Each structure stands twice: as structure tokens, then as C-alpha cells.
Amino acid sequence: MMNYIKSEWYRITHTKDIYVLTAILAGLTLLVNIVLFLAGKADKSFPYATVSFSLSNLACGLTLLFFVGAVVVSVLFAQDRKKGILKNAVAYGISREKLFIGKSIVCAVVSVCSLVVVLVVYIGSAVLLLEQGVVPDAVPSLLKGIACMLIMAVAFEVLLIAAYNFYEKEILTYLLWYVIMAAIPRLSAIIGLKFDVVGKIAAWMPYNYLSNEVIVNMSGWECLWDTPQGVAKCLISGVIALVVFGAMGLKISKKMEV
Amino acid sequence: MENIVEVKNLTKSYKTCTALKQVSLNIKRGEIYGLVGANGAGKTTFLKILAGQIFPTEGELVLFGAHQQREQENQRKRTGVIIEEPGFYPQLSIEGNLEYYRLQKGIPGKAVIEETLKTVGLWEVRKKKGKTLSLGMKQRLGLAIALMGEPELLLLDEPINGLDPSGIIEVRNLLKKLNQEKNITIIISSHILSELEQLATVYGFLGKGTLLEQISAKALHEKCGNYLDIMVSDAEMYTMLLEKQFSHNHYLVLEDGTVRIFDLQQEPEKYSALASENGIGLRAMTLKQNSLEDYYMNLAKEGK
Incomplete structure (x- = not known):
């Protein structure tokens, strides 16, 4: 498996895709901060030229991490099946399970590297260009939130890799991923209004707890990860998702024909 | 091995x-x-x-x-x-x-x-x-x-x-x-x-x-062997003579009227003489080696 990981690392670092994606994401965050900065300069009463406002865009929508993770998976692996790369690896005797695990590891490492670059640009430019704002600890709070959701983000990447092995049609892959990531949690939350048990399970789904237990606005931030219980919830749910999606992926991979 | x-x-x-x-x-x-x-x-x-x-x-x-x-x-x-x-x-x-x-x-x-x-x-x-x-x-x-x-x-x-x-x-x-x-x-x-x-x-x-x-x-x-493609003016008559005089029935009449004779038992000249001696016009005659393609086609046709 190490050989496969090495080859993938070589391929990813020697092609433009991940650099372009990272540059686009970092560029967008920089652009947001520059716009806020210029708006603040032009109008002294403009209340949004602050670090806390800028960072609140991500803090209140950490599900964005899952979507960006999905984009990373697509950029890295979408053509594997179409271009016959997977066939070669299988024909060379790399087991399907090792391929799945190898891809998941590579994807997680690459995503974290990309995330670090984007965050440095995002947070760095915000701190350099903008006023502090009403939340003095916005930066550590956001970083804590990201750290808490990192395992979950990786789990959703693993889910998408598993879905790629399940469906040949890309659109169905994304649909399956979205249904598990957002539609089922939403539906569970609605059913949970009537049935307590379902409601309790739904509360542990990231799509729901990130919507309901993270309140970020101009007067302050109240985040799930501010309390040890909240941190535990994020981490435990992340580990459960990783184990479940990983097991699903291994089972699907075993039967995959390429 | x-x-x-x-x-x-x-x-x-x-x-x-x-x-x-x-x-x-x-x-x-x-x-x-x-x-x-x-x-x-x-x-x-x-x-x-x-x-x-x-x-x-x-x-x-x-x-x-x-x-x-x-x-x-x-x-x-x-x-x-x-x-x-x-x-x-x-x-x-x-x-x-x-x-x-x-x-x-x-x-x-x-x-x-x-x-x-x-x-x-x-x-x-x-x-x-x-x-x-x-x-x-x-x-x-x-x-x-x-x-x-x-x-x-x-x-x-x-x-x-x-x-x-x-x-x-x-x-x-x-x-x-x-x-x-x-x-x-x-x-x-x-x-x-x-x-x-x-x-x-x-x-x-x-x-x-x-x-x-x-x-x-x-x-x-070894199995492929040679075959003879012979184009005559009257394929029906020719194949009748082939069966009657040479007792040969391993042949095919192609769509263009060419008679393809397998398992040659006579010299090729004898097959041309069979036509000319019986008043059948001989237009062309080619001795061919059975190719892999022919062999496969025959095999597929026979559904063996």
C-alpha cells in the first residue's frame, strides 16, 4: 500500500489540479477580505470590516468543509476509473481494499495540506487587513471548530471515495453522497420532531448540529465546540462516521469490478 | 512445461x-x-x-x-x-x-x-x-x-x-x-x-x-491446407460434374458464383480441365492457402 500511496503522492504533486484548487480557494478568501477592507476604508461606519465578521462566514457554515472535501476528492480521483488507471492498479495486484485505504489516506493528507494554505491566507489576510471586531477570540475559536470537524470532513471524503467505487456515473456518486451528508440528517430531524429516538440520533448528525448548535452573528459567537461536551460530540460523531463510511467503502471496494 | x-x-x-x-x-x-x-x-x-x-x-x-x-x-x-x-x-x-x-x-x-x-x-x-x-x-x-x-x-x-x-x-x-x-x-x-x-x-x-x-x-x-477458387460460367453444372466425376463434395459456392474447392484431391489443372472439357467457360482460377480468418469463419459457421 505504501507504494501506491507514494505513486499517488508523486502524481498529485506533479500535476496542477490541487495547486489550482488551493489557489482558487485561497484567492477567494483573500478577495473577500480585500473587499471588506476597501469597504471599511471607504466608509468608516461600515461595521463588517472586522476579523470576526470575515471568519464568521466559515464558522457559521463548517459544512463547507465537507463540500470542499468533496471537490478535493473529485479533483484527485474522478478520472481514475474513466482513464483506466484503477484497472492497471488492480491488474498489478493491488487489492481493492488497499486501493481504497490508500486513496483515503492520500486524500486526507492532501486536503489537510490544502486547508492549511487556505487558512493561512484567509486568517492571515483577515488579521492583517481588518479590525478585530466584537469577538476577540474569533481566530482560536474558528481553528478549534475546524480541528473538531476535521475527522468528520475526512469521513465525508471517505464516503465519496466509497461512492465512486459503488457507482460508475459521477452524478449518482454525488447524489448518494449528498443524501447521506444532508438529506438524511434533515429528514431525520423532521421525523425527530415526532419521535424522540430519531430526534436524538439526528442531533448527532453534523449537518444538524452545525446548523442548530453554532450561533454566529454580529453580537457574538456561541459555538458547539466552546464546551468539552461539544468538542466530544464533534469528535465522537466524526470517529463513528469515519468507521461506518470506512467499513462501507471496504465492503463496496471488495466487490468492485473495474 | x-x-x-x-x-x-x-x-x-x-x-x-x-x-x-x-x-x-x-x-x-x-x-x-x-x-x-x-x-x-x-x-x-x-x-x-x-x-x-x-x-x-x-x-x-x-x-x-x-x-x-x-x-x-x-x-x-x-x-x-x-x-x-x-x-x-x-x-x-x-x-x-x-x-x-x-x-x-x-x-x-x-x-x-x-x-x-x-x-x-x-x-x-x-x-x-x-x-x-x-x-x-x-x-x-x-x-x-x-x-x-x-x-x-x-x-x-x-x-x-x-x-x-x-x-x-x-x-x-x-x-x-x-x-x-x-x-x-x-x-x-x-x-x-x-x-x-x-x-x-x-x-x-x-x-x-x-x-x-x-x-x-x-x-x-497443417489443418488449414490449400483451397482452389475457380470462377466458371455455370457453377451449378460445374459442381454437379465435380461430385459426379471426382466424387468431391467438399466445396462452397460463393455469392459471386466462385466455386471454392477444399481438400484438393487432384492437381489444380485437372479442375480447370473439368470445366473446359465439358464446355463450361473458365474465367479465373486461384490456388489459395486457407488463412486464420477463413479457418475462424468456418469454425464459427459450423458452430462447432
Whole structure:
């Protein structure tokens, strides 16, 4: 498996895709901060030229991490099946399970590297260009939130890799991923209004707890990860998702024909 | 000689069709095994099962003596494969693609890349990106990937697709050389049967998913024999005379009226004399060698 990981690392670092994606994401965050900065300069009463406002865009929508993770998976692996790369690896005797695990590891490492670059640009430019704002600890709070959701983000990447092995049609892959990531949690939350048990399970789904237990606005931030219980919830749910999606992926991979 | 591949009652069914039906065959070390069959005969399915890309529905596959899937995965490191399209990354250069597979196969040292690219004639264009390659170059790159790491078994599905005539000759010579010098076993399918004829030492004829016949090149050559194409003014009369005077009934009347006579029992001149002596106009006569194509067509027609 190490050989496969090495080859993938070589391929990813020697092609433009991940650099372009990272540059686009970092560029967008920089652009947001520059716009806020210029708006603040032009109008002294403009209340949004602050670090806390800028960072609140991500803090209140950490599900964005899952979507960006999905984009990373697509950029890295979408053509594997179409271009016959997977066939070669299988024909060379790399087991399907090792391929799945190898891809998941590579994807997680690459995503974290990309995330670090984007965050440095995002947070760095915000701190350099903008006023502090009403939340003095916005930066550590956001970083804590990201750290808490990192395992979950990786789990959703693993889910998408598993879905790629399940469906040949890309659109169905994304649909399956979205249904598990957002539609089922939403539906569970609605059913949970009537049935307590379902409601309790739904509360542990990231799509729901990130919507309901993270309140970020101009007067302050109240985040799930501010309390040890909240941190535990994020981490435990992340580990459960990783184990479940990983097991699903291994089972699907075993039967995959390429 | 040791069997590299043993296949017993191999069947592959999909939801709507059965691509392989109860195929049993053995392939020995050092053979060049030519898979012959029309589209949909099951050639690619067979190769994909050998390569581990798809699973058989029934039957047994023994690869390098390994019976179990896990053992076979280890043994597949001894194989090189091109099935359907050659798989490579279009954004990487030719050299980059080989480096990718070198790392994946765990081959030490980069010297193997130069050696392999020189073997397939891509060294001069090694910096070219995969996406800019012509069909022929793609085939060569696929071949390079398959050859890297000195495989003992090559599984090649239509490897000369897209190659120009000189490329076809180069690949043919290369495969012969690999077989003769390194004793590499090759299983090759091709639509261009004249090409297979110049390579294969054993043939497996597939039709509608079943193995119609397995025969050595030597036996096939003996079996094929000569036939005579004779074009006469009255084919009906001629064939009647053929049966009556020569007691010969192994012939075919083609659509254009040509009488094709197999298993020649007389000198060719006797067949022309048969027409002229009986007032039948003789328009053309050609003595031909039965080709692999003819043999396959007859086999498929007989549905043997």
C-alpha cells in the first residue's frame, strides 16, 4: 500500500489540479477580505470590516468543509476509473481494499495540506487587513471548530471515495453522497420532531448540529465546540462516521469490478 | 512445461447476458496464446478475469499456481496488462506516467524508465504530456507500462490498435523478442488475424462466449491446407460434374458464383480441365492457402 500511496503522492504533486484548487480557494478568501477592507476604508461606519465578521462566514457554515472535501476528492480521483488507471492498479495486484485505504489516506493528507494554505491566507489576510471586531477570540475559536470537524470532513471524503467505487456515473456518486451528508440528517430531524429516538440520533448528525448548535452573528459567537461536551460530540460523531463510511467503502471496494 | 494459467469451466454472467460460458483451457509458460473471436465473443471478458479486474460468476482460475484471490493478487505482480484502452494520466508526461507506475510497482532505480521507453520507441518524446499523444503513442505508452518490471505474463487486448504499419511491425518484433529471449508468456487478442498469425504459437477460438477450439499454430497450419477458387460460367453444372466425376463434395459456392474447392484431391489443372472439357467457360482460377480468418469463419459457421 505504501507504494501506491507514494505513486499517488508523486502524481498529485506533479500535476496542477490541487495547486489550482488551493489557489482558487485561497484567492477567494483573500478577495473577500480585500473587499471588506476597501469597504471599511471607504466608509468608516461600515461595521463588517472586522476579523470576526470575515471568519464568521466559515464558522457559521463548517459544512463547507465537507463540500470542499468533496471537490478535493473529485479533483484527485474522478478520472481514475474513466482513464483506466484503477484497472492497471488492480491488474498489478493491488487489492481493492488497499486501493481504497490508500486513496483515503492520500486524500486526507492532501486536503489537510490544502486547508492549511487556505487558512493561512484567509486568517492571515483577515488579521492583517481588518479590525478585530466584537469577538476577540474569533481566530482560536474558528481553528478549534475546524480541528473538531476535521475527522468528520475526512469521513465525508471517505464516503465519496466509497461512492465512486459503488457507482460508475459521477452524478449518482454525488447524489448518494449528498443524501447521506444532508438529506438524511434533515429528514431525520423532521421525523425527530415526532419521535424522540430519531430526534436524538439526528442531533448527532453534523449537518444538524452545525446548523442548530453554532450561533454566529454580529453580537457574538456561541459555538458547539466552546464546551468539552461539544468538542466530544464533534469528535465522537466524526470517529463513528469515519468507521461506518470506512467499513462501507471496504465492503463496496471488495466487490468492485473495474 | 509449467501451466501459467489454468481455467476450468469459467463463466461470467451479467444481468442481461452471459459473456463467457464454461471456458476451460491451459496456457503454458513461453506460449504466445492468440485469442480469436468476433466482437462480443468474450475475449476481453476472459482477459479481464485473468487480470483480476472482474470476477467470474462460476469456475476456477489458477494463476501461477495460485488458487485463492489473495494469492492471485500477489502473483499478478508478475503480469503486465493492456486491456481496452491503455490507462495513464493525461496531465502527466510520458516519463511522469512511467515514474508513477514505477513507484506503484516498487521498482528500484529510475534507469528502468529509460530502458522501457527506449524499448517502445518513446524515449525521444518522453516529455510529451499524455493528453497530447496520438493513438499510436498511447498504445506504446500502455505497452511500456505493461512491460515495466519484467513481467512473466503479458495480457494484451488489441495492443496494435491505432499503430501505423511500422509501429505494428515494431510491436510484433518486440513481442517475439520478449517471448524468445525472456520466455515471457503472452496472451494476445486482436481483430487483425493476419497479425496474430505471425505471432501466436497457440490459438483459442472464442465464439459467443464459448471456446470453440484450442489448437497449436503447427496443427492449425497443417489443418488449414490449400483451397482452389475457380470462377466458371455455370457453377451449378460445374459442381454437379465435380461430385459426379471426382466424387468431391467438399466445396462452397460463393455469392459471386466462385466455386471454392477444399481438400484438393487432384492437381489444380485437372479442375480447370473439368470445366473446359465439358464446355463450361473458365474465367479465373486461384490456388489459395486457407488463412486464420477463413479457418475462424468456418469454425464459427459450423458452430462447432
